[in-house]
Amino acid sequence: MWRELGGRQSWYAGEALRLYFDNNVYNRLFDDLSVPRNREEAQAVEGLFEKVVVGEVELYGSFVLELENSRLSQILRRERVGALISLARSRVERDAALLARAEWLQRGGLRKYDALHLAAAERAEVDYFVTCDDRLLKEARRIGVVETVTPLELFDKEVF
Numbered sequence: 001m002w003r004e005l006g007g008r009q010s011w012y013a014g015e016a017l018r019l020y021f022d023n024n025v026y027n028r029l030f031d032d033l034s035v036p037r038n039r040e041e042a043q044a045v046e047g048l049f050e051k052v053v054v055g056e057v058e059l060y061g062s063f064v065l066e067l068e069n070s071r072l073s074q075i076l077r078r079e080r081v082g083a084l085i086s087l088a089r090s091r092v093e094r095d096a097a098l099l100a101r102a103e104w105l106q107r108g109g110l111r112k113y114d115a116l117h118l119a120a121a122e123r124a125e126v127d128y129f130v131t132c133d134d135r136l137l138k139e140a141r142r143i144g145v146v147e148t149v150t151p152l153e154l155f156d157k158e159v160f
Helices: 023-028 036-054 063-070 075-085 096-107 112-124 134-143 151-156
Strands: 002-005 008-011 017-021 057-062 090-092 128-130
Touching: 017 023, 017 036, 017 112, 023 036, 023 063, 023 075, 036 057, 036 151, 057 063, 057 112, 063 075, 063 090, 063 112, 090 112, 096 112, 112 128, 112 134, 128 151
Parallel strands: 017 057, 017 128, 057 090
Antiparallel strands: 002 008
């Protein structure tokens, strides 16, 4: 729930912010942190997971996240990402309507898994779809079905 605070909108403390993380957000914590962008985004992602744990954020997962994670070749990374995915309170399941929506999004220019993630986020009626993928960010904003941000942008919005 949004409310007006001091001339700007802010997230009402009684309601958890509803988020869906793209697969790359879960993986960012395990990327090469000597790269400045990766390090900055990993810090933001870590902060988001802290908010998930304390209940300020309601995280949504999906069958797509689990499918993509199962394809990771690095076993330890797959296990760690899987543990993070399990923090989601709700899971969007695969069904014909979601697959049809993803197919429509794909025709609009999205890659297959990106379309599935965006369709899942839309189904969950999240406040934000969070990604570290510049191409997906641009395309999702162009399509406009779910407000899409990077982890750093989410903190800049001062929604916490």
